Amino acid sequence: GAPKSQDIWQDLDRRHHLHPFTDTKALNAKGARIITRGEGCHIVDAEGKKLLDGMAGLWCVNLGYNRKELVEAAANQLSTLPYYNNFFSTANTPSVELAARLATVTPEGLDHIFFANSGSEAIDTAMRMARFFWQAAGKPEKTWLIARDNSYHGSTIAATSLGGQKEMRKQGGPLLGDIAHVAQPYHYGEGDGMSEDEFGLFRARLIEEKILELGPERVAAVFGEPIQGAGGVIVPPKTYWPEVERICRKYDVLLVADEVICGFGRTGSWFGCQTFGFTPDLMTMAKGMSSGYLPISGVAVGRRVADMLIENGGEFYHGFTYSGHPASAAVALATLDILQDEKIIERVRDDIGPYFQKGLRTLLDHPLVGHIDGVGLIAGIALVKSKTPKTFFETADKAGVRVRDHSISNGLMMRAVGDRMALSPPLVISHEEVDDLVRIVRRALDLTLAEIGAA
Numbered sequence: 001g002a003p004k005s006q007d008i009w010q011d012l013d014r015r016h017h018l019h020p021f022t023d024t025k026a027l028n029a030k031g032a033r034i035i036t037r038g039e040g041c042h043i044v045d046a047e048g049k050k051l052l053d054g055m056a057g058l059w060c061v062n063l064g065y066n067r068k069e070l071v072e073a074a075a076n077q078l079s080t081l082p083y084y085n086n087f088f089s090t091a092n093t094p095s096v097e098l099a100a101r102l103a104t105v106t107p108e109g110l111d112h113i114f115f116a117n118s119g120s121e122a123i124d125t126a127m128r129m130a131r132f133f134w135q136a137a138g139k140p141e142k143t144w145l146i147a148r149d150n151s152y153h154g155s156t157i158a159a160t161s162l163g164g165q166k167e168m169r170k171q172g173g174p175l176l177g178d179i180a181h182v183a184q185p186y187h188y189g190e191g192d193g194m195s196e197d198e199f200g201l202f203r204a205r206l207i208e209e210k211i212l213e214l215g216p217e218r219v220a221a222v223f224g225e226p227i228q229g230a231g232g233v234i235v236p237p238k239t240y241w242p243e244v245e246r247i248c249r250k251y252d253v254l255l256v257a258d259e260v261i262c263g264f265g266r267t268g269s270w271f272g273c274q275t276f277g278f279t280p281d282l283m284t285m286a287k288g289m290s291s292g293y294l295p296i297s298g299v300a301v302g303r304r305v306a307d308m309l310i311e312n313g314g315e316f317y318h319g320f321t322y323s324g325h326p327a328s329a330a331v332a333l334a335t336l337d338i339l340q341d342e343k344i345i346e347r348v349r350d351d352i353g354p355y356f357q358k359g360l361r362t363l364l365d366h367p368l369v370g371h372i373d374g375v376g377l378i379a380g381i382a383l384v385k386s387k388t389p390k391t392f393f394e395t396a397d398k399a400g401v402r403v404r405d406h407s408i409s410n411g412l413m414m415r416a417v418g419d420r421m422a423l424s425p426p427l428v429i430s431h432e433e434v435d436d437l438v439r440i441v442r443r444a445l446d447l448t449l450a451e452i453g454a455a
């Protein structure tokens with residue numbers, strides 16, 4: 001049960017729990033910061049320290065903490081029907097209702113939903129579905145999947161194989177075959193000498209080159225996040241996605257948008273693909289779908305693939321015990337209600353998103369801030385050793401980790417991806433909280449500058 005007093009944490013040996021994506025030696029020495037409560041856009045740790053959650057948990061608690069409607073939705077559903085499966089032509093009420101509701105907000109045509117429990121499972125599902133589509137279409141040699149360098153699509157062996165994070169890919173292989181990677185459209189870091197628009201087209205055409213190198217008759221699908229999130233919040237030039245879509249159509253390759261981070265309002269549209277002007281064949285979603293309150297994910301399936309599954313595919317041997325879990329689906333429905341009733345996505349697009357982006361850009365005068373990427377309530381800050389000439393820090397400087405740690409000490413949870421600082425606060429963040437966030441980031445930058453200096 002819940003600890004009766006905060007003191008219990010003092011006596012616990014915190015070292016038994018193995019944490020993903022953590023330096024296990026450092027963790028073993030220090031123990032983890034235990035988060036015990038949430039309040040609005042803040043979290044509170046076992047020592048009673050309150051932090052503004054600049055990451056919405058792990059890019060997911062979009063509606064903030066203690067939303068009673070979400071808790072009640074889960075409780076009511078658990079007391080009515082805690083579980084029934086969606087296999088063998090049975091289904092539970094909330095999952096059927098959720099699929100229908102999602103179909104009203106997904107882009108035109110993506111109106112069938114396959115449920116899973118995590119982003120990784122949704123990705124795994126989309127990978128199988130894309131390859132199965134071509135098998136059923138009589139082109140079983142179309143097996144290759146193309147993704148981008150540095151991308152994160154999850155941690156199952158399939159999602160790890162799809163992802164482009166080099167260190168991660170070295171661990172636990174052999175990985176799945178028939179997967180290729182191309183460079184992401186990181187204009188500030190890699191686009192020197194080209195305009196953003198030119199660079200967007202240039203990087204999109206790397207996908208075309210890869211398709212031609214492999215042979216279009218062997219390529220099943222291209223996968224990408226509208227904005228690469230865990231890869232460092234890389235916002236593509238606006239020419240990028242429409243060109244990628246054109247290329248996929250030209251060579252008859254499926255396009256899969258990984259909307260696990262961008263979906264449900266983060267970029268000021270329901271889905272990131274709408275912000276960037278393209279329509280995928282498949283779309284993965286998770287995180288913000290239930291505002292992180294219970295695990296649920298899904299794949300929105302466009303008509304072409306849905307028709308195949310329904311008409312030609314026969315039985316699709318795929319699914320998870322908890323696909324469309326009633327309590328998770330009920331929370332997701334309540335999340336959709338809040339997003340719509342409170343016009344939260346419109347607020348991200350027209351008010352708080354622009355306010356957040358403008359606030360962050362006041363940091364551009366700071367010697368350590370080279371560039372700020374972002375749209376809606378997601379942003380990446382590129383740290384530099386010097387602006388002109390543009391010089392990035394050495395890994396050993398640990399600039400990103402320093403800024404992150406100073407930020408956390410000063411009351412803001414934020415994330416470092418190398419020397420790119422990632423921010424993704426709850427969509428319900430207030431103007432005052434945005435001001436606090438920007439102030440704490442500046443303080444963290446000042447403290448870091450005092451420690452390591454600039455060039």
Ligand code: PMP
Nearest residue numbers: 118119120152153154258260261
């Ligand atoms: N895709 C993207 C874009 C993600 O950011 C993540 C998680 N950070 C995943 C997939 C995997 O989701 P999960 O952790 O729920 O498996």
